[in-house]
Amino acid sequence: MPTIIAVAAAFAAFSILLPVIPLAVISHGGTDTLAGMATGVFMAVTVATQLITNRLVQRFGFRPVMLVAALLLGLPALWHMFSFAAPSVLVVAGLRGIGFGALCVAQYALVGQLVPAGMLGKASGLIGVFVGASQMVFLPVGLWLLDAGVSMNIVLLLAAAVALLAAVMCIWIPSIEPERPEPWSPEHDPAVKKVSLRRRVTMRVVRRPRRKGMKVTIAPAIALASVSMGYGAVSSFLPASVREADPISGASIAGMMLSIVGLAQLVSRYISGSIADRQNKAGLGMLPGLALSSVGMAGMCAVIAWGLPLWLLIMAAVCFGAGFGLVQNDALLEMFLRVPRERLGSASTVWNASFDTGTGIGAITLGMVAASHGYTGAFLCGAILVMLGITAEVIDRVRRSRALAKLSASEALR
Template sequence: MNSRALSRADIEQLPSMWKSPGFVAVLVAVGAAFGSWSLLLPVVPLAVLNNGGSSAIAGATTGIFMAATVLTQICTPTALRKIGYTPVMTFAAFMLGVPALGYIFSVEPLPVLVVSALRGIGFGALTVAESALVAELVPVRFLGKASGMLGVFIGLSQMLFLPMGLAIGDRFGFHIVYIMGAVIALIAAVMCLRIPNLKAAPKQEPSQYDYPEEQRAPQVATWKLVLIPSLAVTSLSMTFGAVSSFLPAAVIELDPGLGAALAGIILSITGGASMVFRYLSGVIADRRGIPGTTMIGAQIAGLVGVVLIAATIFNGWSVWLLIVGAVLFGGGFGMVQNEALLSMFFRLPRSRVSEASAIWNIAYDAGTGIGSFILGIVAASLAYSGAFGAGAAVIVVGIVLTVADRIVGKHRITEYNNTRARLRQVPVARRAVHGLRSVRGARKQRAVATKPVLVDDLLTRPTEKPGWKERPDTDS
């Protein structure tokens, strides 16, 4: 049974994100869905190989899964507007798990690829819907922590079920894993039924807003506002594709005796660090009242981590240094994930949170797939250390772009009614904003009603200034 949906005004009065109707159900549903995905992720390629299939077909099971995921993510925002979150997420959880029963009957090339594509459709719709829904359910002042908590549930699920699928498959057979994947996904579908009946807000045109013509900010293309956060995620996810694909083999090659035991542990440490630091970045963003504080530092931490991994493998240093590198890279990656998603939410109007979620997920998933492919070619030519070195170079490009975006952002014209503007309407957030005003000094006098609205001015422009009219909240 669905929870009762609250108005936006009622949501903003909630004292905690845990009081938001449907938020816990979303977390449990997402944890279960990612559990189903994690169980089967390493098992399906292995089952293909054990059945006599080629390594190309084994790799294609993941490739076609991700291709279907990305294509579905492009279409999901429209489905969320027309159909609603609950039906889309329930269908997505069903499609992610139940088709896995088809693996029981055959893992020959054509059937296994068709089933993988069907499951990719479910995964794509789910990943977009869950990130956007969190922004719809919780007060904006808790959005950072809520997004971070979503990462915690995803991370814990992956840490638990990734090794479990292989262990159960080895002991009891792969058929048991397929059945478990379907059952866990059905649990996710049932939890989705407890989510309030909501639809993503329709796209809004400038003419809907009650502003004089001379006070309206020019409309800005969405890609201009989300490009750099997207590339920040992609630069780290490309490198993560190499880490997840080649680090276990590199560890075993570096230390054949100890490496076999450490390979899986290091990947778990990477995921655990990502989970913890993603939540930490959300806490910082909520306290600051604005995302981006830890973005550049997180990118640098990820860079140092992957450089240490590359140097350790190249020079044959102690395998234990890889753990330090894994913590730095995983922690930096987790913080960048959250900062990028929150930045997109803050830069775009509330009516486009589903687009922000879709763009973020596409940047993440496409980056992981492209990184595995391209850096795999590099690894074939320059060994594993060369692949990680190339990954470090990609992160450097991401850092340069983020720094440039930070500078240009002081003069970026943005759209009204985004999350950052809405924070000024929340009493708790206003106190945080007042602290930001005190350190900006003379800049708070620069806002003039006839000037275009600048990103920083959304925080500093006083609502009572003559000629400034608070925009009506049409999304509530």
């Protein structure tokens, strides 16, 4: 429970500021490009931090790493009480990115070691529920407060207080030693044991720990990153686009939309994890999730472009959030099932790097699109980018089918 509360509180601090910072940058005279760069730099530093987080965890343990990460998510943003100049925006974004990167990798690696392999689906789904609930509640909070006339300084103080709560809860995180990779030996490699070839190929569980062993995570990583690019546009520019259409209550409406996206992610992630455990197979929701995400982005584009009723925007948000949740959980489970248990930390790094790289690239590139072609163009491009994920997933499935056919033919000849 302390782990769950700490993670939920840390994501709350992150969620409060995620849509607020780009909106505040624009409100203080910054450009859409700078607003997108704030998110982009945040995610770029996040990814860079994720690449070294496993070594930090091996050196210091889960508890200290997660405690410092929680503090960095909220405290640096207090500098915005004094300045929203471009250098300040980018430096603060970078500092917060360090905290977010370390937290993301450490939390999933910790969960992967706390629970047995047969419960990874439910465990990842459960952590997804609490993260999703935190995002659902706190993504709109900052926007609602600003719309109600509360000063930006109060919003920044609130985020810092929540980050401090997360850091305090990290003190009670279970003290366990992270698993360390062991040298490969034939007697410990399931690939050389008498395991069904069909099961090994379809489940893709067995991979020898080798230098290029993480290549097996490429397809789910591309799928996740493609949807995350769209999320970068949604989190950075949906508030500004809705406020542009409705200056009076636009921020509150956008906050509700972000909350709906979070709720849909919460539900679909848990459902995805439960189905994966019941069917003993991951990836069943990947293609439906990618399709739903693309439809949701296209729907947002249509509503904003043609001034359609708001209930259609709600439907688009539900589609995008549900699809994003399915892709998140299935990508995580596929990565976990493709690597040895001692490489769960590396798989967690790949998952988080894919998520955050996609979000950062999406925020920057689609921010440039928004600056030149408006928010409608940004959301339309986001919908198109999801097609990259669909293509990667289809190619991966075709490759697996061919491998299965070859192995089946080989078995038949014996």
